[in-house]
Amino acid sequence: MYELIIIGGGPAGMTAAVYAARKKLKALLISKDIGGQVNWTMGIENYMGYQFIEGAELIRKFEEQVKQFPLDIKLGESVPSLSQKDGIFEVRTDKGEAYQSKAVIIASGKRPRQLNVPGEERLKGRGVAYCASCDGPLFSDMKVAVIGGGNSALEAVDDMLKIAEHVYLVSLTPITGDSILIDKVKAASNLTMLLEHEVMEITGDKFVDGIKIKGLNDKAERTLQVSGVFVEIGLIPNSTLAEGVVARNQYSEIVVNCDNETNVPGLFAAGDVTTVPEKQIVVAAGEGAKAALRANHYLQRLR
Amino acid sequence: MAHQVKVYSTTTCPWCKRTKQFLDDNKIYYQNIDVAADKAARDEMIAKTGQIGVPVIEVDSDISVGFDEKWLREKLSL
Structure with a gap:
């Protein structure tokens, strides 16, 4: 059983992981990939500390920083569903694994919106x-x-x-x-x-x-x-896992307050998947830090 | 024995960079093929994979479409 599970490996999830590790929480990071949308970003000129950095390079630096810590990381797994029973969360992955924790941070980001027209799915990668x-x-x-x-x-x-x-x-x-x-x-x-x-x-x-x-x-x-x-018709939140578990707005973003709390105690969310305005790397990273610190407070109170 | 590694890539694609970084970090020698500059190579890649997308990584005779760290580690015994 983990204290904290972080879902998502973009700027929000990775920053949350660093903060959780520094608080010595028994934490697990689960993500389909490292970097999320930043992998699709060519150049970044507004992340502090770098006048210019390529997306891939920034992600590599994030990854190096996360991997300094003795943190459990499961890559290549996505989380289609999440449930809660008696104050314990259960996170199930598409590989059939199930992990339990006392708190969860959803930082699963956004993905490109599809047209949903005939031929699109079949010809993906074929034009x-x-x-x-x-x-x-x-x-x-x-x-x-x-x-x-x-x-x-x-x-x-x-x-x-x-x-x-x-x-x-x-x-x-x-x-x-x-x-x-x-x-x-x-x-x-x-x-x-x-x-x-x-x-x-x-x-x-x-x-x-x-x-x-x-x-x-x-x-x-x-x-x-x-x-x-x-x-190129915009992005949609990866929030299906939260369906029926936590409140979302009309754009399917997870509703959070300024403490990154959702309407479910112990369930936090951070970054582009949430209602926080401005989808920026620096904002997502900051939100990830906040979410991990608030989750730490929550866990302290449980002890 | 050294593996024969080819990377079909473009200079602008972020995942191509990640792939090459990974190979460089692990000191794997590879042949880089810029399919934006070389149309014959582009057509060869499309014919081989039945898709239009980079990176395509060929290790010996196995092919991966997209950067897949697990797959690369397995194929290259890393």
Whole structure:
């Protein structure tokens, strides 16, 4: 039996782990991976102590710091469910393992939102991608579509304009991203913007060969011949494990107060999975520290 | 015997960096193939794996799509 289980290995979870270890709590960190969303971040210029650091490098430094401590870490396991009985939490992983603890910190972060259209799941990694900076360069001289209207979509468009033969920007809404980014891309000769268009289907046999879209205003269906589809429509919290256990808001974020407490005593949450505004690495790290210190207080009172 | 290790990567992909860092840290010699610069290699990688994504890591004749530390440790006996 552990005193504390931390679910998630991003900035919030790893910072919580360091604080828990320094308080000499008997703690376990469970995570699908180390680094979470930071792994998908190219350069970071707003994490204190570094004027510029690559995401992968920052994560390596976090990992080194966590691994200094004699902490139990289970990697490559995700946590689909969590329950509580008589004040003891039970965390079950997708590998069939079960761990018990007196307190839990959920720091499971967010993941890219999917379109949920036919063909998307089947063609994932076969032309459907969620990280333009990762997979974009593979689509040189091909036609691609970027789906979304926010900053991440515009950044993907900017990246792809330099690489692809032609870029279609397909957005359900008018552009919501910053005008500085719009200005950067709008004059490109190899860009076609299709705003207020809904993606109906991604087609292709072994690989993506096109998408079917529909205009919201004219109701006309169009087919775009593309080899790549970059889905950049925001993020959703990894909070399914908390369903039915703890209160969440309408965006499925776990509701926490400024002490990182949820509505369940002993169950804390930190970082992007919570209602805390501003999804930033430095914020998540700070929240992880707070959650571990509050969990420590909670455990002290139980003793 | 030394393993034959190939990494199909791009210069911008964060997981490619993690993969190469891991191999460097463990002093594993590998051949890096930049599939953004080399289209023939890109097509070869797509044909081999049936997917379009990097990194692809080849150890001897086994292939992993994506950085998988457990898999690499096992294949490289680390």
